[in-house]
Amino acid sequence: MHRSVRGFTLLELIAVIFVIGLVAAFLIPNLRGQDFSKDLEVHAKRFDSLFTLAAEYALLNNLELGLLVEDNYYEFYGFDGQRWQPMEDLDKLERVEFEDPYSISLNLEDLPIEPQMGIDTEDFEERQEEFYLDEDEEPVFPQVYILSGGDITPFQLTFTFDDGFEAPIYFVVNASYTLPLTVEGPLDDLP
Numbered sequence: 001m002h003r004s005v006r007g008f009t010l011l012e013l014i015a016v017i018f019v020i021g022l023v024a025a026f027l028i029p030n031l032r033g034q035d036f037s038k039d040l041e042v043h044a045k046r047f048d049s050l051f052t053l054a055a056e057y058a059l060l061n062n063l064e065l066g067l068l069v070e071d072n073y074y075e076f077y078g079f080d081g082q083r084w085q086p087m088e089d090l091d092k093l094e095r096v097e098f099e100d101p102y103s104i105s106l107n108l109e110d111l112p113i114e115p116q117m118g119i120d121t122e123d124f125e126e127r128q129e130e131f132y133l134d135e136d137e138e139p140v141f142p143q144v145y146i147l148s149g150g151d152i153t154p155f156q157l158t159f160t161f162d163d164g165f166e167a168p169i170y171f172v173v174n175a176s177y178t179l180p181l182t183v184e185g186p187l188d189d190l191p
Helices: 010-032 036-061 122-131
Strands: 065-069 073-079 084-086 102-108 144-146 155-161 169-175 182-187
Touching: 036 065, 036 073, 036 102, 036 144, 036 155, 036 169, 036 182, 065 102
Parallel strands: none
Antiparallel strands: 065 073, 065 144, 073 084, 102 155, 155 169, 169 182
């Protein structure tokens, strides 16, 4: 007499549960996607470190430095007495670019900065006209100045992640007249 057995053995059930556990362990972290707030925080803290490095470099070497900020990049410049030039002395202070959906925006005293606005650049323009007569290159004027005495132009730099699908994420770096800078975030709305 053969009894027909219905159901699964304990070993088969354990094997199925183990396979489901493995699949879940690999899929669940990938379903959440990348943590963009952590990436944005890394960008903001990297800027904080680079700006501090630039300010200390200016102080120790008695140099005037500047920061130029556009929608998708920022770059440090040094004033050589005649014109603003990219910082080639320090590899760390070269241009930092951002790809979509990351962007940055600069505010000075709660006013958004338009290109070449915010600082009276008349003296720099007069001096640089002589040097740019034969060159096709346009003169550069940073919006934020880092003076050799340790003073800096007060500013607020906002790092944004906006992919158009979820609510934007913000990190804000604030600077008053001296170091240290402060990093705030992640923020859901701008202050």
